[in-house]
Amino acid sequence: MSTASHLIVGPGALGRLLALHLAGTQPVVLAGRRSLPAEQTLTTPAGEQRTCHLTMADSRQLPPLAPAFLHLTTKAYATESAYVSVAAQLPPATPLVLWQNGYQVQPTLSLRHTGPVLCASTTEGAWLSGDSGVVHAGYGLTYVGDLDNRYAELCRTLAATLTETGLQASAVDDIHIRLWHKLAINAAINPLAARYRIRNGQLRDRPFRPMVNQVIEEVAAIMAAEEIPAPASGWQGLVWQVVAGTANNRASMLQDVLAGRPTEREAILGPLLAAASLHRIATPVLVALDTALAEP
Numbered sequence: 300m301s302t303a304s305h306l307i308v309g310p311g312a313l314g315r316l317l318a319l320h321l322a323g324t325q326p327v328v329l330a331g332r333r334s335l336p337a338e339q340t341l342t343t344p345a346g347e348q349r350t351c352h353l354t355m356a357d358s359r360q361l362p363p364l365a366p367a368f369l370h371l372t373t374k375a376y377a378t379e380s381a382y383v384s385v386a387a388q389l390p391p392a393t394p395l396v397l398w399q400n401g402y403q404v405q406p407t408l409s410l411r412h413t414g415p416v417l418c419a420s421t422t423e424g425a426w427l428s429g430d431s432g433v434v435h436a437g438y439g440l441t442y443v444g445d446l447d448n449r450y451a452e453l454c455r456t457l458a459a460t461l462t463e464t465g466l467q468a469s470a471v472d473d474i475h476i477r478l479w480h481k482l483a484i485n486a487a488i489n490p491l492a493a494r495y496r497i498r499n500g501q502l503r504d505r506p507f508r509p510m511v512n513q514v515i516e517e518v519a520a521i522m523a524a525e526e527i528p529a530p531a532s533g534w535q536g537l538v539w540q541v542v543a544g545t546a547n548n549r550a551s552m553l554q555d556v557l558a559g560r561p562t563e564r565e566a567i568l569g570p571l572l573a574a575a576s577l578h579r580i581a582t583p584v585l586v587a588l589d590t591a592l593a594e595p
């Protein structure tokens with residue numbers, strides 16, 4: 300049985316970024332459902348290129364492994380099926396780390412998995428460069444926590460490991476709140492950017508600026524009803540800071556729409572619309588955006 304410390308399932312932008320950082324100091328296996336070159340190149344935010352030989356595996360037929368962490372870096376909508384295909388091949392107490400945006404797989408898999416379930420909420424930015432590379436577009440920060448605060452030591456261990464590799468991370472005892480703050484950012488930026496096919500920075504201009512502000516108002520009402528405390532900068536401050544910081548980005552939902560892939564609409568807008576319905580809060584703008592994204 301291999302002693303690989305980190306099994307990463309989902310060899311996309313985030314999975315490769317993670318694998319290429321961890322591989323310098325830790326045993327890593329990167330697993331997917333199609334074959335990829337083992338030589339993978341990381342382009343750093345400074346534009347340097349670093350090529351590394353990774354141990355690749357087929358996620359449906361893993362070699363015998365007992366990893367210290369199973370990282371799932373699939374899109375939210377693909378995560379449950381990826382989990383099902385790999386969990387049966389691993390010791391049941393393997394710690395699971397969920398890297399998805401939104402708030403859909405986190406509560407579901409926290410209940411379902413028999414081992415510890417950690418959630419990682421990251422503002423690292425990465426995109427794929429063909430089958431053999433990943434571009435680290437910008438440094439961010441990763442928060443690691445578990446929804447019931449039962450695994451603080453494990454969260455600290457993972458955060459320290461990530462930080463050693465160059466991905467700055469902190470263990471937190473309020474990951475639920477951090478995930479909902481990220482949800483607010485993604486709900487305010489991604490659906491509008493995808494619907495109007497614009498870069499994040501264009502949201503600052505007319506006619507989009509008032510639309511973003513309407514979404515923020517609806518999201519703020521939902522957050523208050525869900526008792527999610529506002530960030531220090533307020534909801535407006537939080538969203539507009541991220542818009543400014545990612546002005547040149549194509550939001551992930553826009554990239555998905557342009558590539559004809561499914562979006563993470565259900566994971567991002569779904570929990571907000573469900574909470575709005577529970578608390579009887581009218582959210583006409585969020586509903587219209589969700590409906591538009593659901594159209595084929």
Ligand SMILES: NC(=O)C1=CN([C@@H]2O[C@H](COP(=O)(O)OP(=O)(O)OC[C@H]3O[C@@H](n4cnc5c(N)ncnc54)[C@H](OP(=O)(O)O)[C@@H]3O)[C@@H](O)[C@H]2O)C=CC1
Nearest residue numbers: 309310311312313331332373374375377381399400424425
């Ligand atoms: N990229 C980023 O900068 C950030 C991403 N995130 C979040 O991280 C998650 C992943 O995003 P990202 O890396 O960009 O997405 P990608 O689409 O680049 O990667 C997803 C990967 O998962 C693979 N996959 C899908 N289903 C399975 C399966 N059943 N078994 C094994 N592999 C599978 C896909 O492979 P295939 O090619 O076969 O479809 C693909 O390689 C998302 O929830 C995203 O919101 C969060 C913050 C930043």
Ligand SMILES: CC(C)(CO)C(=O)C(=O)O
Nearest residue numbers: 488545548549550551552
């Ligand atoms: C923060 C933001 C909006 C940056 O583009 C993002 O997380 C995404 O595109 O999904």
